[in-house]
Amino acid sequence: MLNLTYSYRIYPGLDQEAQMLDWLEQCRRVYNYALAERKDWINSRKCLVNACSIKQEYIIPADTPYPDYYKQQNALTKAKEVIPELKAVHSQVLQDALKRLDKSFKFMQERGFGFPRFKKFGQYGSFVFPQFKSNPVNGFEIKLPKIGAMPINLHRPIPDGFEIKQVRVVFKSSGWYAQLILQSDVAVPEPMPHGEPIGIDLGLEKFLAVSTGKLIERPRFFVDLQSKLRWLQRKLRNKKKGSANYRKVQVKIRALHEHIYNIRREFHFLTAHKLCDIAGMIFAEDLNLKMTSRGMLAKHCLDAAWGSFLDILKWVSWKRGIYFAKVDPNGTSQTCPQCGAHTRKKKLSQRVHHCSECRYTTDRDVAAAQLVMQRGIVAVGQTVILPVEEGCLETPMKQEISSVKKGSPRSTRIG
Template identity: 85%
Template sequence: MLNLTYSYRIYPEVDQEAQMLDWLEQCRRVYNYALAERKDWINSRKCPVNACSIRQEYIILADAPYPDYYKQQNALTKAKGVIPELKAVHSQVLQDALKRLDKSFKFMQERGFGFPRFKKLGQYRSFVFPQFKSNPVNGFEIKLPKIGAMPIKLHRPIPEGFEVKQVRILFKASGWYAQLILQADVSIPDVTPHGEPIGIDLGLEKFLTVSTGELVERPRFFVDLQSKLRWLQRKLRNKKKGSANYRKIQAKIRKLHEHIHNVRREFHFLTAHKLCDGVGMIFAEDLNLKMTSRGMLAKYCLDAAWGSFLEILKWVAWKRGVYFAKVDPNGTSQTCPQCGAHTGKKELSERVHHCDECGYVTDRDVAAAQVVEQRGLASTEQCRSVAVGQTVILPVEEGCLGTPMKQEISRAILGSPRSTRFG
């Protein structure tokens, strides 16, 4: 089963836009009420038996069950009989708000941190129609339950063989968007190692360094527009909160943040496609992104968005039939790619790799990228040797899991890769 998400611009009428904004507000209220209910239940179980607070205490029975998703869903049905505003919203849309909260709690339990927060006014920006009986897209219109038909800009056609399973309506600073979740009963095999390999090294001096010696400059998406953002925020501070001018400045700030996000994402896609040209394997470092987002260089690391780029590169590589894998990043800048000797720790100001054992001299980032490539090839060779030991020999260049068939299926479903070129 293959799932895709296509995003299209939609143009609702004035009454439809007011209705969708009201739906977002009702979903936000349901989300916050359900979160407060769970939070009160959890806090009521934190007080020690012999040391209750003398200021306040939660009046919740000891045998009261935990308000999970199913209990809150049943309570939502009863609340519709009391609150008339909830009846105007599609029932599955409100249920999705509770499901989103339940996913947040499960994600918090897996990570061990990140307690869900209350949504302020304007922070709840999307709602989902989880299922459709028929295709809601008809020509250049999309028909949504209880909202009606509205124009949609199909800048690319929906692939043949795919059905629209869900629709997410998203409100951005630039307008309204419909994200179609498409599904098809197609099985595409994983990509196996083949072709020419390359290793990449991510950094701040250069955004990306390839093992072949190619360097990609790091565009400063946020840093270049930070002065304009600071100017807008200074104007916002001098406006009366809630006034018309206050909301206008807020809209400009949101548009600027969206512009930065779009430019960064486009650069990541173009760079990923450029890396996939003429290669069969790409290896990257498995970076600890949580640590890079701390310290005095956190702003520049977050501006480069390495984690987002690696996810995009993984998707583009899968789409174009290129094998992608991550390797251990420890010691890549302290190892000589020519002889494998340990060259010692380098300061950030030291940009040249020089090996005392073999005399190999090259750029520091190029040497690190070459080490990443060598580690990636070693891991693929180890996987092949394990497969041979288990008498399961997978062909590398061609065969049932080879890249030619993978590329044909990918091109038929997703289309040919777009033109890529660095500006």
Template identity: 70%
Template structure:
């Protein structure tokens, strides 16, 4: 989006009013919860925040009614489109539901400038007309439409986002169509995520891991030192802040592009993809947290699932337990491997291959078993049923596998 000075000032003011509404509603919920944290006969001897016992919980609907009354009194709120502020309350309600259902942390207050998006949930007509988009109470704003709206689709919602590189409008389209779920059929592939390589496939391919954040960490550190020496709130301080924000956005964009390219590359010529259902929260707090977060495995699996659905490829996550301790050739338990042990060497059948490739094959076998397909191990046995040791059926080193592509810089 390319708003003029007037439209930009209106949107910036709406962002600030949305932030104030968000913080007020959050404080109202926090006070209600705080007043009921202990029993009536066990209050603090020093002080206790008390709200009347018959006061109902300020949920989304109660706060929306309070917002309607406040708009009649406060002129700053009345200048904002009503549905934009209602969507702000809905965003807060979603945060509380995520805290209760998904184990997220308690919602935090937003500082000045931290509210970066406005949602317009309803339109009577198509707001996009060629080279501009028409927003309620703002008017027509010039845009660069990245791709035409498909015929038969209706624009239902618009989210205006303020990024370091400018303003963007995200369109939500509706179409009367049903997309059938992909059927597990065709060629299968299992993937194993890692740090030495971004991922390994059961077919023996390795994809190098680009270090998006680590490569630009020194530049980010230099910019943050420059910010430290600026007077807080000055023009130079805001310019340094914008430079840091643009660098973070560049890191995010390059990582996301790599994830999409890799996801499409995996979907070429296959009908089923299986991945490990890892605990990314725990990995993001461990010894290698910086590198795990830099790889962005959770975001990649979300993108991979979306790309698989778009291209008609069956995608499923399997239990990661024991994938690196099981021989993919004979199914024997090989014991725990240290992180520096990069080669899988089975003492039962003599199967030698890359550790990540072996784990990817086990993931593929587990996924095929879950969907009801037969898995045949490649182990050979003698006349007494004893496994015959094999010599390197898939290669004994990382160099014997194919490395896909090069990461975008």
């Protein structure tokens, strides 16, 4: 089963836009009410019966069951009788708001942190039609239940053999978008290791270092536009909250954030395609991205968005038939890729790798990328023949790599 998501720009009329904005607001209210119901139930079970809090306590009977997705979905039918605004919204759209909250709780339980938060006004930006009886796209129009037909910009055709299973309507500062979730029964095999291997190392001094020696500069997406964002936020602070001028500045801030997101995403896609042009196998470090989002360099790490880039690189590699895998990142900066000797721990200011054993000298990030490539080749069972410099003897690292002969052997020159 193959799933694809295509995003298209849609152009609703004034009445349709007002209706969709009202749907977003009703979904937000349902989401917040369901979250408050679950939160109150959880808080009522925190204290013991003989040790109640002196500040506040949630009085909920002990035999009240936990308000899970199915109980809240059944209660939604009764809520429509009390709140007539909910009747105007498609029933499955409201159910998807509850399903989104349920997924957030399940994700929190898996990770152990990240309790779902309440959505403020304007923070709920999409709703989903989970199923369709027939194709909603007819020519250059898309017909949505209870909303009607509206123009759609089909800048690329829908692939043959795919059916539209779901439609997600997204509201951004630049306009409305329809994300079509396409499904086909075609089974696409995963790419197998083949072709020329490369390793990549992500960093802040250079965004990307390739094992071939190529370095890619890191654009400052957020940092370069931070002064403009700070200026807009200062203007927003001086406006009366809820006024027309307040909302105008909010629109400009949202547009700037969307612009930063778009240029960052475009750079990631272009970089991923450039890597796929020169390789048949791509190996990257399995980074602990949670730790990189903390500390004094957190803003720059989040601006580089390494996690988003690796996800995009994985998708582009799969789409183009390139093998992609992650390897252990430990010790990539303290191990020589030429002889395998462990060097002294480098400071962040030290940007050159110089091995005292084999005298191999190269850029620090390039050396780490070469070691990443070697570990990836060992993992997939290929054979590597490293160049032997003058005075550089065979080391256990070389012998270990050369002894792996699973699959078809190949030779790769590094440096």
